Amino acid sequence: MLDQIRGGLFGAAVGDALGATTECMNKEEIQEKYGKIKTIIGGGWLALDPGEVTDDTDMMIAVANGITQSPENPIPAIGEEFLKWHRRNPRGVGRTISHVLSQYQGDWFQTAFHVHCAQQGKSSGNGSLMRCLPVALAYSDQEMMEKITFLQSKMTHYADEAAEACLIYNRIAFRLLKGENLKTSLKEEIMNTCYSSVCFRKEPDCPPDGYVVHTLIWVLHWLWNCHTFEEVVIEAANRGGDSDTIASIAGGLKGLEAGFHRLPRRFTEILRVKQELELLSEKLCAVRQRI
Ligand SMILES: [Mg+2]
Structure with missing residues (x-):
């Protein structure tokens, strides 16, 4: 269990660090400038150092911290972690999240x-989807897992589309932690949703952008079509658009399926947040055993 939880958190952070290099570029520009990105080199529009992560991982860590502080009622603690992070003036924060965090006056949902x-x-941006994985990692009770997944989305994103995407994603993660197969879980969870055609298309006909529906379509596309963790994050990173977020969300589920021990060391060792993720994996695992 711990290896899977660690795989999920590290998988998401690796996707973020790798995809940040190509965020906002299109695939032709990426090809021309880099050929094919296969290692974490930093740079990108945020001028990152190799191994630095962006808002995707930072907010995922905030959610995980909130849960471990107050597992029975994590929303206020998650909110405090968001505010703490926002006070550090992070770069590259999405529009909706930036507005909510600067306007918050005591009621997240309001x-x-x-x-x-x-x-x-x-x-309907992808800002609540990119951070929701720790909820599925921490709660073994499905009802509780779904409730917190929904609420953590509504804290910043009022749109139902955002909450629905988080629920589909975390239900797949929940199944993986019970030992179910990724492709089977994915297919069953997207049945009768707007994502159901993903398994039948060669490539999505929408751009890989920050609209949560487009983001999840691309995430599901990479998970459905790639075999290894490495392939998932590399393909997502080299497609550009909102590549850090798409590679991170896809990398989280693929890393969870693979387990930490199967993630390439060249990816995990370089992460600046490595120790934080190690510690959080253990704490989330402990919450899971209690709740
Ligand atoms: Mg980002």
């Missing part, structure tokens, strides 16, 4: 609704 309205009813 703030998310105001921001949703101010954005003309648009709050």
Whole structure:
């Protein structure tokens, strides 16, 4: 169990660190500048050092910290972790999250609704999907897992599309932790949803951007079509667009399936947040055994 949990957290962080190099580029620009990115080299529009991660991993860590502090009622603690992170002035924060975190005055759900309205009813970014994995790692009770998954999305993203994407994703993660097969879990969880055609298409007909539906379509596409963890994160990174987030979300599930011991050391050893992720894996595993 611990190896799988560690695989999930590290898998997501590796995807983020690898994909950050190519974020906002298209696949032709990537090919021209890098050929094919296969290692974590940093750079990108955020000018990262190799092994540095972005908001995706930072917010995933915030969710994990909130859960380990207060597993029975984690939303207030998760919120405190978000605010703590935001006070450090992180770069590259998504629009919806940035607005919610700067306007928060005591009620997450109310703030998310105001921001949703101010954005003309648009709050379907991938910002709650990219951070939700720790919920599936921590809770072995499915009802509790689904409730927290839903609420952590609604804290910043009022749109149902965002919460639905988080639920589909975490239900797949939940099954993997019970030893189920990735492809079977994926196929069953997307049945009768807007994602069901992913398994039948050669390539998605939407851009790999930050709209949560597009993001999840690409994540599912890579998970369905690639065999190894390495292949998933490399392909997602080299496709560009919102590549750090897409590689991170896909890498989280593929890493969870593979387990930490199967992730390439050249990816995991270079991560700046390595020790934090090690510690959080153990803490989440301990929560899972209690709840
Ligand atoms: Mg990012």
